[in-house]
Amino acid sequence: MHIVYVSDGKAGHRSQAVGLYTAMQRQSADEVTFEEVSIDQLPVFSLLSAIFNKNITALQQQPDYIFGVGSHTQLRVLLLGRVYPQAKTVILMKPNFPVTWFDYAIIPEHDGVEASEHVITTQGALNPIVNEQRHQQNRFLIALGGSSKRHQWNEAKVLDSIQKIVDLHPQAEIIMTTSRRTPKEFLDHLNEKAFASRLKIFPVEKTPQGWIFEEMQKAEAIWVTEDSVSMIFEALTAGCQVGVIKIDRLKQDRITQSVDQIIQSNLVSVSASIQELPEPHAFKEAERVATYLLAK
Known part of the structure; x- marks a missing residue:
């Protein structure tokens, strides 16, 4: 064939x-x-x-x-x-x-x-992701996006969400990465916060191709900013528990509605606590x- x-x-x-x-x-x-x-x-x-x-x-x-x-x-x-x-x-x-x-x-x-x-x-x-069943307990990933045609980056909201994730999981290994849309000054502002010492930070410029997909295979839970819709579905496909970090919306459209729908369907959650994230689903749309x- x-x-x-x-x-x-x-x-x-x-x-x-x-x-x-x-x-x-x-x-x-x-x-x-x-x-x-x-x-x-x-x-x-x-x-x-x-x-x-x-x-x-x-x-x-x-x-x-x-x-x-x-x-x-x-x-x-x-x-x-x-x-x-x-x-x-x-x-x-x-x-x-x-x-x-x-x-x-x-x-x-x-x-x-x-x-x-x-x-x-x-x-x-x-x-192309499949769940390789390699998820490690208490290993978390935070993946940040940025402004888009339907979202406006809100630094205060993102910093508050990251701090809550860190504070609620004192025993966790928390890895964080940015995207090319993340404002350049954000990491400087993050590093001024005391809780930043709990994070292992990998700026997108320093991650090789395929890095984030490998991290998804190892993470027990992932938090993704809501502008990164494709990454939310990739995390679900990888078999992770998925949290959504809210930022400001410039408009409502079919894409923002799809995020609301998967929140309402209990596939993902806006909670900062892994205890309140839905259990992983067998999410296999390509299959x-x-x-x-x-x-x-």
């Missing part, structure tokens, strides 16, 4: 495609191969021409599935599906085209599209989607 992934070069989009591919690889009795092709290698005019000769030199072999994530990949996925009509087209987002034009659209629930023959809804975007696709 061969999967072709039409790539727009964005790491977050690639993570979704790889998450589904690796889940299919784990479940399939057949060998599953993965080929990533940049949109730059797939000019639309060449794809239109290829519909008639049924071959594209950019591909190593004929696909059984054609994946796309991102608005710039959608038309190319559709045209590739015309070149290789035996392949299933799978778009991992709410498409700009009618969903019926694709074999499957994998769409987060917060986008408000009902499940159907062509639509598979998921809680959050897919990711569930892979099972559905392979059964079809």
Whole structure:
């Protein structure tokens, strides 16, 4: 079984495609191969021409599935599906085209599209994480984001939340990391606080690729600022107890509503105490989607 992934070069989009591919690889009795092709290698005019000769030199072999994530990949996925009509087209987002034009659209629930023959809804975007069952008791991770188009960083709220986590867990090993959106002056202000000595701080600039995913596998509990929605779902998939650190909202939209929904569903909590965080769920959205696709 061969999967072709039409790539727009964005790491977050690639993570979704790889998450589904690796889940299919784990479940399939057949060998599953993965080929990533940049949109730059797939000019639309060449794809239109290829519909008639049924071959594209950019591909190593004929696909059984054609994946796309991102608005710039959608038309190319559709045209590739015309070149290789035996392949299933799978778009991992709410498409700009009618969903019926694709074999499957994998769409987060917060986008408000009902499940159907062509639509598979998921809680959050897919990711390649699996729970490796390596969580260490009393090892915590705090992952900070920053301002976004829907959130405003609130230093006082974040400092207060971190202090509560530290004060409530005197025996815990607490690791903290930032993101590229975390204000540069924040760590200076944090280090002025007495409780900062209880933290092992790893600024994002000093963490290698894959570091945070490894830390998720080792942490018993993770607290994430609410702007980092994808990381909240990654932490759930890793099998951690998950806390959400509130910051200010600039607006309410489908993304903020998705955070509210998982809080109300008791998947995560806004508490600073591990005693009040929900127990880990068997959160395996990529596995569930892979099972559905392979059964079809």
